[in-house]
Amino acid sequence: MRVIVIGGSGHIGTYLIPRLVEAGHLVVNVSRGQREPYQPHMAWRSVKQVVVDKDAEDAAGIFGQRILELQPDIVMDMICFNLASAQQLVEALRGHVQHFLHCGTIWTHGSSAVVPTVEDQPKHPFGEYGIQKAAIESYLLDQARRQGFPATLLHPGHIVGPGWSPLNPAGNFNLDVFSRLARGEELTLPNLGLETVHHVHADDVAQSFMQVMTNRSAAVGESFHVVSPAAVTLRGYAEAMSAWFGQPARLNFLGWEEWRKTVSEDDANATWDHIAHSPNCSIAKAQRMIGYQPRYSSLQAVQESVRWLIENGKVDGGLIRTNA
Numbered sequence: 001m002r003v004i005v006i007g008g009s010g011h012i013g014t015y016l017i018p019r020l021v022e023a024g025h026l027v028v029n030v031s032r033g034q035r036e037p038y039q040p041h042m043a044w045r046s047v048k049q050v051v052v053d054k055d056a057e058d059a060a061g062i063f064g065q066r067i068l069e070l071q072p073d074i075v076m077d078m079i080c081f082n083l084a085s086a087q088q089l090v091e092a093l094r095g096h097v098q099h100f101l102h103c104g105t106i107w108t109h110g111s112s113a114v115v116p117t118v119e120d121q122p123k124h125p126f127g128e129y130g131i132q133k134a135a136i137e138s139y140l141l142d143q144a145r146r147q148g149f150p151a152t153l154l155h156p157g158h159i160v161g162p163g164w165s166p167l168n169p170a171g172n173f174n175l176d177v178f179s180r181l182a183r184g185e186e187l188t189l190p191n192l193g194l195e196t197v198h199h200v201h202a203d204d205v206a207q208s209f210m211q212v213m214t215n216r217s218a219a220v221g222e223s224f225h226v227v228s229p230a231a232v233t234l235r236g237y238a239e240a241m242s243a244w245f246g247q248p249a250r251l252n253f254l255g256w257e258e259w260r261k262t263v264s265e266d267d268a269n270a271t272w273d274h275i276a277h278s279p280n281c282s283i284a285k286a287q288r289m290i291g292y293q294p295r296y297s298s299l300q301a302v303q304e305s306v307r308w309l310i311e312n313g314k315v316d317g318g319l320i321r322t323n324a
Contacts, residue, residue: 001098001213002026004072006054007079008047009035011159012103016076016206018043023210028070030054038163038202058085064092076101076209083135090143090151097150099216100140101209104155106198106225106279108134115196116231116282119155119223127273137223144221152212152219156205157198157227157279160301162308167197169238172270174263178306179316181238184247190259193235193251195275200227201301204294211290224286228298231280240299241306245317 008017008029014037020027021043033051037044050070057063067075067089075097080086086102093100107130109123125134143149160166168177170189180187208226212219232240235251242249260268286292296304310317 001073002028002071003074003076004028004030004067004070006030006067006075006077008076009037010078011038011161011164011202012078012156012205012209014038014161014163015203016209017041017047019206019210021046025074028072030067030070038161054079058088061088064088064090068092068096072097074099074101074213076103078103080136081129082132083139086136086139090140090149094147094149099213099220100149100151101212102136102140102151102153103205104137104153104223105130105133106155106157106227106281107277108137108155109277109279109281111276112196112278112280115280117225117280118282119225119285126276130277141221141223150216150220152221153223154205154208154212154226155223155281157200157225157231157281158274159202159205160199160305161202162305164305165309165314166302166305167199167274169234169241170263170267170271171195171197171234171274172263172267174267175309175315178241178309181242181247181249182245182316184242184245184250186250186252187238188252188254188259188262189234189238190254190256190271190275192253193238194233195278196231196233196280197237197274197298198227198231198279198281199298199301200294201296201304204228204296204301207294208286208290208292211286211292215290218289222285222289224290224292225281225283226286226292226294227279227281227283228294228296228301229283230298232298234275237299237302241302244299244303
């Protein structure tokens with residue numbers, strides 16, 4: 001198959017594109033050409049690179065035609081963030097592709113209600129990102145189910161892997177949180193630390209895309225959560241990471257309004273976004289219909305990421321043994 005990956009040099013593409021090449025597909029990566037994958041792999045030598053300013057071509061109304069001219073059998077879109085962009089692609093590709101895979105997000109749900117959340121629960125997204133992604137999902141599923149456009153949506157959680165900063169136990173991306181836990185220092189969490197976050201390793205997301213291709217007949221017209229087997233509470237996450245660092249957990253708790261005054265505005269805003277969503281999603285549908293089997297738990301995925309940060313001097317590893 002000739003597979004076009006839009007935005008394939010990022011978190012998921014770092015693992016997905018080598019998988020596609022190793023499976024024998026002809027792969028074209030469409031990107032801005034401004035970064036290398038997070039991890040090197042020999043497979044990238046056989047990938048055709050097409051440099052495109054997607055935002056500019058979207059605005060000019062020519063991006064969909066650009067992708068069609070690459071003669072795809074399958075298109076995987078990792079970087080579609082607004083409805084107009086999705087509509088342009090669908091209109092250009094209608095009748096010309098065998099499968100269209102869109103990378104969504106579990107934030108299409110808004111706040112968790114009944115947990116673990118399943119894909120067809122009523123959705124009440126908030127924030128521009130979640131609202132736009134939910135609109136894209138609604139549109140693509142309608143196009144698949146009523147118009148025959150072969151779309152499938154995959155909804156990752158908080159993506160982690162070596163080379164970038166994972167969402168931390170305080171619900172933001174400040175690396176000092178991990179360093180404090182590694183040194184056995186006290187960490188203050190918002191509220192009672194019982195809100196949940198739901199990570200997933202980037203390679204497990206890549207696996208889900210491959211499984212969707214293998215199970216196309218079951219996957220077209222469907223959306224799937226692709227997260228780790230279980231979410232973690234902020235408190236449980238902090239306690240587990242402290243133990244991993246060889247330290248007792250020294251945790252303190254403050255109500256939200258008090259807590260937010262103890263951190264930067266950016267960190268407070270990031271934490272609020274994550275605890276307000278407090279995702280806890282089921283993977284039962286993906287397991288049943290496409291054979292999705294994540295290799296990593298949330299903590300295993302995070303710990304692999306943090307180990308890389310320690311080895312690269314970005315986190316103080318405290319007592320952790322890098323061969324542990």
